[in-house]
Amino acid sequence: MTNNQKLIYLDNAATTPLRSEVLEAMMPFLTEEFGNPSAQFCPVAQFARAAIDNARVELASCLNAKPDEIFFTSGGTESDNWAIKGVAFANKFGATAQKNHIITTTIEHHAVSHTCEYLSKMGFDITYLQVDSEGLVNPDDLENAITDKTCLVTIIHANNEIGTVQDIKKLAEIAHKHDVIFHTDSVQSTGHLPIDVKDLGVDLLSMSGHKFRGPKGTGVLYVKKGTKLHNFAHGGAQENNKRAGTENVPGIVGISKALCLALEELPEESKRLTKLRDYLIETILKRIPGSHLNGHLTQRLPNNVNVRFDNIEGESILLLLSTRGICASSGSACASASLDPSHVLLAIGLPHEKAHGSLRLSLGDSTTKEDIDYTIDSLCEIVEKLRYMSPIK
Numbered sequence: 117m118t119n120n121q122k123l124i125y126l127d128n129a130a131t132t133p134l135r136s137e138v139l140e141a142m143m144p145f146l147t148e149e150f151g152n153p154s155a156q157f158c159p160v161a162q163f164a165r166a167a168i169d170n171a172r173v174e175l176a177s178c179l180n181a182k183p184d185e186i187f188f189t190s191g192g193t194e195s196d197n198w199a200i201k202g203v204a205f206a207n208k209f210g211a212t213a214q215k216n217h218i219i220t221t222t223i224e225h226h227a228v229s230h231t232c233e234y235l236s237k238m239g240f241d242i243t244y245l246q247v248d249s250e251g252l253v254n255p256d257d258l259e260n261a262i263t264d265k266t267c268l269v270t271i272i273h274a275n276n277e278i279g280t281v282q283d284i285k286k287l288a289e290i291a292h293k294h295d296v297i298f299h300t301d302s303v304q305s306t307g308h309l310p311i312d313v314k315d316l317g318v319d320l321l322s323m324s325g326h327k328f329r330g331p332k333g334t335g336v337l338y339v340k341k342g343t344k345l346h347n348f349a350h351g352g353a354q355e356n357n358k359r360a361g362t363e364n365v366p367g368i369v370g371i372s373k374a375l376c377l378a379l380e381e382l383p384e385e386s387k388r389l390t391k392l393r394d395y396l397i398e399t400i401l402k403r404i405p406g407s408h409l410n411g412h413l414t415q416r417l418p419n420n421v422n423v424r425f426d427n428i429e430g431e432s433i434l435l436l437l438s439t440r441g442i443c444a445s446s447g448s449a450c451a452s453a454s455l456d457p458s459h460v461l462l463a464i465g466l467p468h469e470k471a472h473g474s475l476r477l478s479l480g481d482s483t484t485k486e487d488i489d490y491t492i493d494s495l496c497e498i499v500e501k502l503r504y505m506s507p508i509k
């Protein structure tokens with residue numbers, strides 16, 4: 117963007133800026149408090165160890181979990197990989213039954229779907245549950261898919277592209293009725309929706325610090341006590357012998373601080389964002405002919421808007437928005453380097469050409485009504501211009 121243009125950042129689902137309070141909490145551990153938490157009889161080491169212990173207690177209380185159910189990882193991707201491979205391997209190669217069936221959905225993040233594809237090559241059977249046109253899984257489909265070989269159900273809490281929020285509580289209940297372990301990727305929902313692991317009833321839950329204004333490269337895997345899980349990384353005794361490697365002390369301090377702050381503000385902030393979101397959706401649909409909402413109207417993340425426009429490509433809109441200082445996305449950041457349409461939009465039943473016409477606007481705590489009005493005006497002009505130039509009418 118040009119130097120003096122204000123940046124309107126509407127790509128908070130891709131990542132969020134680090135909060136200054138979080139940086140401040142991390143700073144000592146990036147500088148003078150450099151100790152290795154596993155070292156003995158060394159004051160800097162003890163300080164680092166205490167910081168990790170505190171962070172674990174704080175984080176656990178944010179999620180209504182116990183401290184020994186919290187494992188720090190390098191991000192959402194690692195948490196998803198660990199949860200899924202960890203359960204899969206514990207069941208297939210464990211002393212117990214040979215369970216090799218995993219149930220997931222067609223709208224997962226690649227951290228989940230590519231892990232399942234890998235396991236399928238290793239001899240696991242994967243069932244992909246379809247979703248309806250709003251992105252919701254039908255609980256009856258889950259019930260019908262479970263067999264006596266099923267070891268794991270993994271279903272995304274809030275979708276990163278279309279924002280649809282699943283009824284995880286109900287889905288987890290069904291899995292448990294059949295003694296099947298339940299994992300949810302809650303990377304998009306953590307910090308934006310209240311997360312209570314007991315109330316959700318999940319066995320495993322993944323989150324990522326940089327999606328709620330914490331540092332990149334930080335994550336958490338919640339593992340309910342008693343859940344059988346193979347280690348992901350082997351080596352030292354860190355993380356209760358479950359996840360080897362010297363701890364990322366500043367990152368651990370940062371992710372827990374970021375989550376505490378996000379949750380303090382959540383009740384007010386989610387009301388504010390929901391109002392802005394609904395205003396943005398309503399105004400676009402009203403002012404721009406041939407525009408449609410992707411995802412569920414109400415059962416969606418407070419900060420997610422995903423719309424499509426007949427006969428124009430999301431990429432062209434993005435490019436023109438960027439010249440006006442507006443940063444958005446045409447799908448998920450991870451997939452947008454390829455020209456394939458999003459698997460999530462295809463999964464909700466859109467044909468290829470419509471799946472290409474979509475735009476994701478994800479709001480954040482810096483987003484104002486003014487930003488939204490400017491974005492709407494810009495979108496109206498851009499869509500009109502592109503349609504005027506387009507050969508398809």
Ligand SMILES: *Cc1c(COP(=O)(O)O)cnc(C)c1O
Nearest residue numbers: 191192193225227276303304324
């Ligand atoms: C961002 C994201 C991930 C990956 O998290 P990283 O910390 O970037 O590895 C996984 N799942 C969902 C739903 C995401 O939005």
